[in-house]
Amino acid sequence: MELPAVTVSQSPEAKFREYLASRPRPQRFTDQQRDMVRFIFSQHHHFDAEQLIDDMKRAGFQVSRATVYRTLNKLVDAGLLRRLELGPRMYYEHDYGYPQHEHLHCEQCGKMIEFQSPAIEATLREVCRQHQFHANGHTFIIRGTCAECNRARMTKRRLDLV
Ligand SMILES: [Zn+2]
Ligand SMILES: [Zn+2]
Numbered sequence: 001m002e003l004p005a006v007t008v009s010q011s012p013e014a015k016f017r018e019y020l021a022s023r024p025r026p027q028r029f030t031d032q033q034r035d036m037v038r039f040i041f042s043q044h045h046h047f048d049a050e051q052l053i054d055d056m057k058r059a060g061f062q063v064s065r066a067t068v069y070r071t072l073n074k075l076v077d078a079g080l081l082r083r084l085e086l087g088p089r090m091y092y093e094h095d096y097g098y099p100q101h102e103h104l105h106c107e108q109c110g111k112m113i114e115f116q117s118p119a120i121e122a123t124l125r126e127v128c129r130q131h132q133f134h135a136n137g138h139t140f141i142i143r144g145t146c147a148e149c150n151r152a153r154m155t156k157r158r159l160d161l162v
Protein backbone atom coordinates (compact mmCIF):
# COMPACT_ATOMS: atom_id res chain seq x y z
CA MET A 1 0.00 0.00 0.00
CA GLU A 2 1.56 3.25 -1.11
CA LEU A 3 0.37 6.79 -0.58
CA PRO A 4 0.34 9.01 -3.69
CA ALA A 5 3.81 10.41 -4.43
CA VAL A 6 4.64 14.07 -4.00
CA THR A 7 6.02 15.83 -7.07
CA VAL A 8 9.67 16.77 -6.65
CA SER A 9 11.92 18.78 -8.90
CA GLN A 10 14.94 16.48 -8.78
CA SER A 11 15.48 12.74 -8.87
CA PRO A 12 16.63 11.24 -5.55
CA GLU A 13 19.94 10.50 -7.23
CA ALA A 14 20.45 14.12 -8.32
CA LYS A 15 19.48 15.41 -4.90
CA PHE A 16 21.94 13.08 -3.18
CA ARG A 17 24.71 13.99 -5.61
CA GLU A 18 24.08 17.65 -4.84
CA TYR A 19 24.16 16.97 -1.09
CA LEU A 20 27.51 15.19 -1.37
CA ALA A 21 28.98 18.01 -3.45
CA SER A 22 27.81 20.69 -1.04
CA ARG A 23 29.39 19.15 2.06
CA PRO A 24 32.23 21.09 3.73
CA ARG A 25 34.49 18.50 2.18
CA PRO A 26 32.79 17.47 -1.07
CA GLN A 27 32.46 13.73 -1.46
CA ARG A 28 32.39 11.52 -4.48
CA PHE A 29 29.15 9.81 -5.48
CA THR A 30 30.35 6.21 -5.69
CA ASP A 31 28.88 3.41 -7.81
CA GLN A 32 27.81 1.57 -4.67
CA GLN A 33 25.96 4.63 -3.44
CA ARG A 34 24.28 5.06 -6.82
CA ASP A 35 23.14 1.43 -6.79
CA MET A 36 21.81 1.90 -3.27
CA VAL A 37 19.85 5.07 -4.04
CA ARG A 38 18.32 3.51 -7.16
CA PHE A 39 17.46 0.32 -5.34
CA ILE A 40 15.91 2.07 -2.34
CA PHE A 41 13.87 4.47 -4.45
CA SER A 42 12.54 1.82 -6.83
CA GLN A 43 9.86 0.91 -4.27
CA HIS A 44 8.40 2.49 -1.14
CA HIS A 45 8.59 0.36 1.97
CA HIS A 46 9.90 0.27 5.50
CA PHE A 47 13.21 -1.54 5.80
CA ASP A 48 16.14 -1.89 8.13
CA ALA A 49 19.81 -1.96 7.15
CA GLU A 50 20.17 -5.74 7.33
CA GLN A 51 17.08 -6.30 5.19
CA LEU A 52 18.42 -3.85 2.61
CA ILE A 53 21.78 -5.65 2.51
CA ASP A 54 20.05 -9.03 1.99
CA ASP A 55 17.67 -7.69 -0.67
CA MET A 56 20.45 -5.97 -2.61
CA LYS A 57 22.66 -9.06 -2.49
CA ARG A 58 19.76 -11.17 -3.71
CA ALA A 59 19.26 -8.73 -6.59
CA GLY A 60 22.92 -9.21 -7.53
CA PHE A 61 24.48 -6.02 -6.12
CA GLN A 62 27.85 -5.87 -4.42
CA VAL A 63 27.53 -3.69 -1.35
CA SER A 64 29.60 -3.67 1.79
CA ARG A 65 27.86 -3.55 5.14
CA ALA A 66 29.90 -0.49 6.21
CA THR A 67 28.94 1.42 3.06
CA VAL A 68 25.27 0.63 3.57
CA TYR A 69 25.25 1.91 7.16
CA ARG A 70 27.27 5.02 6.29
CA THR A 71 25.16 5.81 3.24
CA LEU A 72 21.87 5.36 5.13
CA ASN A 73 23.01 8.02 7.60
CA LYS A 74 23.90 10.35 4.76
CA LEU A 75 20.57 9.74 3.02
CA VAL A 76 18.78 10.73 6.22
CA ASP A 77 21.00 13.78 6.56
CA ALA A 78 20.29 14.73 2.93
CA GLY A 79 16.53 14.60 3.55
CA LEU A 80 15.94 11.59 1.31
CA LEU A 81 15.13 9.04 3.97
CA ARG A 82 13.69 9.24 7.41
CA ARG A 83 14.23 6.97 10.38
CA LEU A 84 11.52 5.11 12.22
CA GLU A 85 12.51 3.70 15.55
CA LEU A 86 10.61 0.53 16.40
CA GLY A 87 11.74 -0.84 19.72
CA PRO A 88 15.42 -1.70 19.38
CA ARG A 89 15.30 -1.63 15.58
CA MET A 90 15.81 1.27 13.25
CA TYR A 91 13.76 1.35 10.07
CA TYR A 92 14.04 3.65 7.09
CA GLU A 93 11.58 4.91 4.51
CA HIS A 94 11.38 7.54 1.78
CA ASP A 95 11.06 11.08 2.95
CA TYR A 96 11.78 12.76 -0.37
CA GLY A 97 8.92 12.63 -2.88
CA TYR A 98 6.64 10.98 -0.35
CA PRO A 99 3.92 12.69 1.70
CA GLN A 100 3.95 13.18 5.46
CA HIS A 101 2.14 10.29 7.07
CA GLU A 102 1.77 8.32 10.28
CA HIS A 103 1.98 4.61 11.05
CA LEU A 104 0.14 1.75 12.64
CA HIS A 105 2.52 -1.09 13.41
CA CYS A 106 1.20 -4.61 14.01
CA GLU A 107 3.26 -6.31 16.68
CA GLN A 108 1.93 -9.73 15.62
CA CYS A 109 2.80 -9.83 11.92
CA GLY A 110 5.07 -6.79 11.62
CA LYS A 111 2.84 -5.06 9.07
CA MET A 112 3.17 -1.29 8.81
CA ILE A 113 0.01 0.57 7.80
CA GLU A 114 0.38 4.16 6.64
CA PHE A 115 -2.27 6.80 7.09
CA GLN A 116 -2.63 10.53 6.74
CA SER A 117 -4.59 12.69 9.13
CA PRO A 118 -5.09 16.42 8.63
CA ALA A 119 -6.47 16.58 12.20
CA ILE A 120 -3.24 15.18 13.69
CA GLU A 121 -1.14 17.50 11.56
CA ALA A 122 -3.19 20.50 12.64
CA THR A 123 -2.84 19.51 16.30
CA LEU A 124 0.93 19.11 15.99
CA ARG A 125 1.23 22.49 14.29
CA GLU A 126 -0.81 24.04 17.10
CA VAL A 127 1.33 22.41 19.82
CA CYS A 128 4.51 23.67 18.13
CA ARG A 129 3.00 27.15 17.83
CA GLN A 130 2.17 27.20 21.55
CA HIS A 131 5.77 26.29 22.40
CA GLN A 132 7.21 28.53 19.67
CA PHE A 133 8.87 25.38 18.49
CA HIS A 134 10.30 24.97 15.02
CA ALA A 135 9.57 21.39 13.96
CA ASN A 136 11.84 19.54 11.57
CA GLY A 137 9.66 16.46 11.50
CA HIS A 138 8.10 13.87 13.70
CA THR A 139 7.58 10.14 13.99
CA PHE A 140 4.26 8.84 15.10
CA ILE A 141 3.75 5.10 15.44
CA ILE A 142 0.73 3.41 16.98
CA ARG A 143 1.61 -0.10 18.16
CA GLY A 144 -0.96 -2.87 18.37
CA THR A 145 -2.64 -5.62 16.37
CA CYS A 146 -3.96 -5.33 12.82
CA ALA A 147 -7.45 -6.36 11.65
CA GLU A 148 -6.29 -9.67 10.17
CA CYS A 149 -4.33 -10.66 13.28
CA ASN A 150 -7.31 -9.66 15.43
CA ARG A 151 -9.61 -11.85 13.34
CA ALA A 152 -7.18 -14.76 13.57
CA ARG A 153 -7.03 -14.35 17.32
CA MET A 154 -10.81 -14.21 17.64
CA THR A 155 -11.18 -17.34 15.51
CA LYS A 156 -8.65 -19.17 17.63
CA ARG A 157 -10.42 -18.11 20.82
CA ARG A 158 -13.73 -19.32 19.41
CA LEU A 159 -12.16 -22.66 18.50
CA ASP A 160 -10.66 -22.95 21.97
CA LEU A 161 -14.15 -22.51 23.46
CA VAL A 162 -15.66 -25.33 21.39
ZN1 LIG B 1 -0.95 -8.19 11.93
ZN1 LIG C 1 5.68 5.02 6.14
